[in-house]
Amino acid sequence: MGEHIDVERVRQDTAGCASVVHLNNAGAALPPRQVVDAVVAHLRLEEEIGGYEAADAQRDRIEHTYDAIARLVGAARDDIAVVENATRAWDMAFYAMPWQRGDRILTAGAEYASNAIAFLQTARKHGVQVDVVPDDESGQLDVGALRSMVDDRVKLIAVTHVPTQGGLVNPAAEIGRVAREAGVTYLLDACQSVGQMRVDVAEIGCDLLTATGRKFLRGPRGTGFLYCSPRIRESLEPPFLDLHAATWTGRDSYQVREDARRFENWETYYAGKIGLGVAVDYALDLGLDAIQERVTGLAETLRAGLRGVPGVTVHDRGARQCGIVTFTVEGRDSQDVASALKANGINVSVSIADYARWDFEPRDLTSVVRASVHYYNTEAELDRLIADVGSGR
Missing domain, CATH: 3.90.1150.10 (Aspartate Aminotransferase, domain 1)
Known part of the structure; x- marks a missing residue:
């Protein structure tokens, strides 16, 4: 072993x-000294020369985090947004969906409360229907039942890969095949799986994936990321925009940026972002x-x-x-x-x-x-x- x-x-x-x-460790893992040292070193640099100046001086290390995460999940760097936590990453993806009355969300019985509350809020606000796919005899999402529940009203399949309350691993790749066959957007909450197992977005077939730094990745608290496939990126306008996520192109116009950083905002935890990259490197090296x-x-x-x-x-x-x-x-x-x-x-x-x-x-x-x-x-x-x-x- x-x-x-x-x-x-x-x-x-x-x-x-x-x-x-x-x-x-499913709450917050102990970080390795390499992560702690990286975070503290950047905070010291901010102390010595200023926050903006420290970010400029460490631009390569900050940008490396996008490359590291992309390698971690089998994506391209332009598909990655680094945000303050997994909940914000998931919310930015979910609330960017163009909901219409009568749309359906298919989800799993093992969903976490934060996700379920967002589903219920959207159902109340937009007239969306939330349907929970039954479990199979093992307790995981029943892929056959999922396939039978898909119709032309299904706008989103949203599933938690590993639930917070148990050792279950939902069959993410099998769910992905159903989503691709039906042409339905697939959002995978990988908060508890990234860092303890191999997670590859191409193999899984998800359009959106969210994760945190503090759990099995052993990164700093206050860090997380979102993967967004280029296949659907242009159809998703984030619920919040600022001058980082979009450009003010004219007095009455703006343009959302093309890459996944449209889901970020300008102010960010640079020390944590560097530390997250170090944590990802540590996992990949092992x-x-x-x-x-x-x-x-x-x-x-x-x-x-x-x-x-x-x-x-x-x-x-x-x-x-x-x-x-x-x-x-x-x-x-x-x-x-x-x-x-x-x-x-x-x-x-x-x-x-x-x-x-x-x-x-x-x-x-x-x-x-x-x-x-x-x-x-x-x-x-x-x-x-x-x-x-x-x-x-």
């Missing part, structure tokens, strides 16, 4: 590994296949160990599973479990029904403990978690 990654080296690059068992192998293997080990603890139920579903492991402990509140683990130096998080009602309510779940592994975690750390849960501490 993970023989291609020098675990000791990456742990040496990660200061937090010396003080905490960090199993909240190798996405090696990362995926180790993360998936660690998660399988953790699930197996937790299933052996009396009173523990593991709730992950899907034909394919990833680095997120969710569970409950009989007779104990999930938040209490998480708090007890934190007191023992183990970071996890809790997902509640408010985050995923379409998924949790049919399964009679109110909350789950979420432990999310990364390649710098060790089997010994997983054993600590399992022992602590088993002891009831």
Whole structure:
């Protein structure tokens, strides 16, 4: 498991590994020192010579981030917008859609609350219909059902690749084939998948993809990106424009820029943008296949160990599973479990029904403990978690 990654080296690059068992990587991973150093160095440069001047001096490093992200997801640099977080990236894409009354959105049962709220707001505002595609017997989106639900009113297929509340990996490429066959725009929320597995926009066939820096990419908080295919870019005018996203061409006219940076705005977190590029380089240097192998293997080990603890139920579903492991402990509140683990130096998080009602309510779940592994975690750390849960501490 993970023989291609020098675990000791990456742990040496990660200061937090010396003080905490960090199993909240689906929330925010521990950044490597290379990322931290890059961010701090740019902030120091701003301190010394000024913010505008620092951005001018580091223009090549800033621009490199677009090349790195493009390589990460198999795109061209002009297809990439770097924005302040994954939610803003997703919103800029979604709210750029030219909605009309009667349009349909097809989505999955495992959608995150922020996406679902945007669907419902658009339904209320524009008379759009939101339809949730049923799951198959494994718990992932049923591709056959999706295909049967597509008609000429479907404007968008919007799916979360890996939901926040479980180890499920939705069949993104199979969904992409349905979208391409029907000529329907396909928006993939890859917030939890980018950085822990290989994600290629050409293989998946999505038109739009959004992701964050802080999770499995191990980048700075306050960073994210959007991929927008040139096939549909001209048909999408962002909901917000400024002098970076567009040019004021005449007294009463403007022109939206041609590349994906039409989804950005002028003011940006330059230190974070540089740090994001360093984080992407770090992942690419390790190798996405090696990362995926180790993360998936660690998660399988953790699930197996937790299933052996009396009173523990593991709730992950899907034909394919990833680095997120969710569970409950009989007779104990999930938040209490998480708090007890934190007191023992183990970071996890809790997902509640408010985050995923379409998924949790049919399964009679109110909350789950979420432990999310990364390649710098060790089997010994997983054993600590399992022992602590088993002891009831």
